[in-house]
Amino acid sequence: xxxxxxxxxxxxLRDGEQCxxxxxxxxxxxEVARQLARLNVDVMEAGFPISSPGDWxxxxxxAKEVEGPTIVGLARAIEKDIxxxxxxxxxxxxxxxxxxIATSPIHMEKKLKKSPKEVLKMAVKSVKFAKTFTDxxxxxxxxxxxxxxxxxxxxxxxxxxxxxxxVNIPDTVGYQMPNAYGKIFAExxxxxxxxxxxxxxxxCHNDLGLAVANSLSAVQNxxxxxxxxxxxxxxxxxxxxxxxxxxxxxxxxxIFGLKTGIVTEEIYRSSRLISRITGFAVQxxxxxxxxxxxxxxxGIHQDGVLKHASTYEIMKPEQVGVSKTNxxxxxxxxxxxxxxxxxxxxxxxxxxxLLKTFEKFKILADKKKEIFxxxxxxxxxxxxxxxxxxxxxxLQVTAGNRTIxxxxxxxxxxxxxxxxxxxxxxxVDATYNAIDGxxxxxxxxxxxxxxxxxxxxxxxxxxxxxxxxDGKKYPGxxxxxxIIEASANAYINSINRYCSAIKHKEDIEKTLKGI
Numbered sequence: 257x258x259x260x261x262x263x264x265x266x267x268x269l270r271d272g273e274q275c276x277x278x279x280x281x282x283x284x285x286x287e288v289a290r291q292l293a294r295l296n297v298d299v300m301e302a303g304f305p306i307s308s309p310g311d312w313x314x315x316x317x318x319a320k321e322v323e324g325p326t327i328v329g330l331a332r333a334i335e336k337d338i339x340x341x342x343x344x345x346x347x348x349x350x351x352x353x354x355x356x357i358a359t360s361p362i363h364m365e366k367k368l369k370k371s372p373k374e375v376l377k378m379a380v381k382s383v384k385f386a387k388t389f390t391d392x393x394x395x396x397x398x399x400x401x402x403x404x405x406x407x408x409x410x411x412x413x414x415x416x417x418x419x420x421x422x423v424n425i426p427d428t429v430g431y432q433m434p435n436a437y438g439k440i441f442a443e444x445x446x447x448x449x450x451x452x453x454x455x456x457x458x459x460c461h462n463d464l465g466l467a468v469a470n471s472l473s474a475v476q477n478x479x480x481x482x483x484x485x486x487x488x489x490x491x492x493x494x495x496x497x498x499x500x501x502x503x504x505x506x507x508x509x510x511i512f513g514l515k516t517g518i519v520t521e522e523i524y525r526s527s528r529l530i531s532r533i534t535g536f537a538v539q540x541x542x543x544x545x546x547x548x549x550x551x552x553x554x555g556i557h558q559d560g561v562l563k564h565a566s567t568y569e570i571m572k573p574e575q576v577g578v579s580k581t582n583x584x585x586x587x588x589x590x591x592x593x594x595x596x597x598x599x600x601x602x603x604x605x606x607x608x609x610l611l612k613t614f615e616k617f618k619i620l621a622d623k624k625k626e627i628f629x630x631x632x633x634x635x636x637x638x639x640x641x642x643x644x645x646x647x648x649x650x651l652q653v654t655a656g657n658r659t660i661x662x663x664x665x666x667x668x669x670x671x672x673x674x675x676x677x678x679x680x681x682x683x684v685d686a687t688y689n690a691i692d693g694x695x696x697x698x699x700x701x702x703x704x705x706x707x708x709x710x711x712x713x714x715x716x717x718x719x720x721x722x723x724x725x726d727g728k729k730y731p732g733x734x735x736x737x738x739i740i741e742a743s744a745n746a747y748i749n750s751i752n753r754y755c756s757a758i759k760h761k762e763d764i765e766k767t768l769k770g771i
Contacts (some may be wrong), residue, residue: 262505262514263455263481264498265299266292268530269318270330271495272485273303277703277722277729278534281756285314286321291529292486293324295522297498299481300325301354305344306337312344319348326350326392333357333382342389353386356396356424359403359411376411383418394422396459401427401437408440409447416448422455422481427470430463430493438473445478457481460496462488467496472504475512486530487538487545499523499544499576507571524577528633535731535750537705537720544576579629587621594632601629603636620716623737634716634735645755646695646748649673653740655683663687665744667694684743691744695751700724706739719743723750730754 269285269292272278280288285303292300302319305312319327327348329341333355345351357368357379364370370378379395386393395415397403412423425444427437441458445451458474458481460467471482488497502518509515527545531538540547550573565572573579579601585593591614598605598613605613616635621627650666663686664677676693680686692699703722708715718735719742730753734745 259480260514261480262475262516263298263457264502264516264518265301265328265457265459265481265483266295266297266325266485266498267301267459267483267495268292268485268489268498269314270301270303270328271483271491272489272530274491275489275494275534275536277731278489278536279729279757280533281753282310282314282317284533286317288529288533289318289322291522291526293322294519295526296517296519297325298517299328299352301328301330301483302345304330306331306334306340312340315341315344316347319345319351323349326352328352328354328394331355331382331386333378335385338382338386338389342386345390350392351390352392352394352422353390354394354396354424355382355386356398357382358398359407360399360401361404362402363399372407376414379411380414380418383415383420387419391419391421393420394424394457395420396424396426396457398426399428400425400440401429401432405440405443409444412444413448413450416450416454420454422457424457424459424481424483425474425479426459426483427461427467428459430461430467432460432466432470434466434469434473437470438477441474441477441479455480457483458496459483461491462493462495465493467494468500468504471496471501472512475505475514486526487536487542489530489534489536497543499527503544503571503576506575520575521577532733533731535703535720535722535733537707537718549573550578585617585621585627585632587618589617589621589627597629597632598636601633601636605636620737624716631716634718644752645670646691646751648741648744648748650675651687651741651744653683653687655686661686663690663740665690665694667691667748669694683740687740687744688747691747691751697725697751697754699747699751701747704743706742717742719746721746721750723747723754725751725754728754728757730757 269288273280302315303311305315315329327345329345331337331341331353338353338355341353357375358364364375383393383395425440441456456479458471458479460470482501484496484498484501486498488494502516505512505514505516524545538545594614594617595610613635647668649668652664655661660679661683662679666673666675674694676690678686678689678693680689701721701723705720707718716735716737717739721732723730723732730750732746732750734742734749736742
């Protein structure tokens with residue numbers, strides 16, 4: 257076992273997707289998986305195959321299509337779960353089954369209604385069954401942070417003997433403090449006789465804002481795998497943030513003396529991708545990937561940075577993929593220049609994708625004097641990764657303090673273009689009512705937010721929202737120099753996600769029925 261290297265286990269596609277409103281369709285999951293491979297995560301938890309036919313299919317597709325990381329399927333300590341995970345990950349060159357069972361007194365008594373002896377037996381049995389599908393088996397003690405140490409020692413010893421190659425000690429409910437959590441790992445290292453036969457793993461939730469701190473404490477006490485997510489997304493308050501944990505190990509190598517295999521220059525791009533797909537904006541003051549992470553407003557700070565960047569910057573922006581270059585392109589710029597800059601930003605487009613992006617670039621260039629890197633990234637990320645059922649082709653709004661807000665929209669649908677007009681409480685509300693008149697859907701909007709994502713008076717404004725349709729949440733995002741247009745595009749984006757999800761569900765049901 258390599259003791260100076262920390263394995264990065266990314267669970268964005270599993271635990272991260274469990275965050276309310278963060279569900280992804282098949283194409284989006286594959287896109288994220290490919291980016292995680294570029295980021296060079298060691299292990300990728302692709303999903304929970306037994307949870308739905310769609311989850312099984314996405315894990316199976318990722319196992320077929322994505323090379324590099326070990327592909328993992330999650331399973332409870334139940335044979336049908338383990339079998340579903342085993343068949344889903346089967347095509348992968350490197351594969352792992354991750355099985356778990358709760359070990360805390362409250363979970364065993366209230367949820368499982370099992371005695372510790374029964375739980376131990378189930379854990380051992382699940383590991384042995386998982387070994388029939390792959391030699392790489394991870395076992396987790398759910399709610400280990402509130403488990404009794406003597407029972408943890410007993411059950412960890414047993415599952416390693418049964419064949420577990422990785423043992424995860426999660427702080428499932430984000431309850432632990434760094435010192436106490438680290439002590440659990442230290443005790444296991446000292447008291448479990450066969451502990452060196454496995455990799456100890458940490459999986460922390462952020463309910464008290466300590467997920468990264470707890471994970472690093474575990475590493476200092478013997479853990480050599482960190483389970484984490486991009487932007488820290490996940491259940492409740494989220495998970496340990498991959499970018500924060502990785503850069504902590506990198507920047508403070510003097511303390512940890514450990515390394516990871518992460519290509520840190522891909523961190524920012526990964527963060528933007530997850531933000532776009534989920535619709536969850538990254539807060540400006542978020543460590544590593546926030547808009548202000550490398551911004552300096554204080555005169556004292558600015559003076560120091562100009563004299564020597566390390567006076568106020570403990571890492572270089574380029575290390576995490578944040579470009580300091582201000583690319584100035586305009587309406588006279590050609591496709592070749594745009595193509596070169598897109599490649600510099602880390603994107604690879606085919607001829608058709610480049611042509612579509614260039615057309616949008618020319619439209620934007622007529623509205624803006626200068627086109628910056630951020631503008632180009634926005635154009636690239638605005639490209640839908642799934643079929644567009646609806647797209648906005650015309651928008652006219654009238655509003656004022658003595659005028660009833662009215663909006664006329666024209667939308668391209670599968671049956672041709674349709675125009676509809678409606679009024680509302682404001683120009684955005686009127687526009688949404690007009691879109692509803694065409695889509696014939698009941699949509700409720702929450703978490704509506706606007707931010708400028710590029711610079712200057714003609715900056716691009718980005719609208720993010722969560723739309724609830726048929727009881728399920730769908731994120732939407734739109735960008736434009738016109739904020740009403742951005743709002744309309746975000747609304748349509750969420751409706752397209754809904755339509756895509758419905759079509760995907762119908763396709764799966766047809767497959768299952770053998771049609």
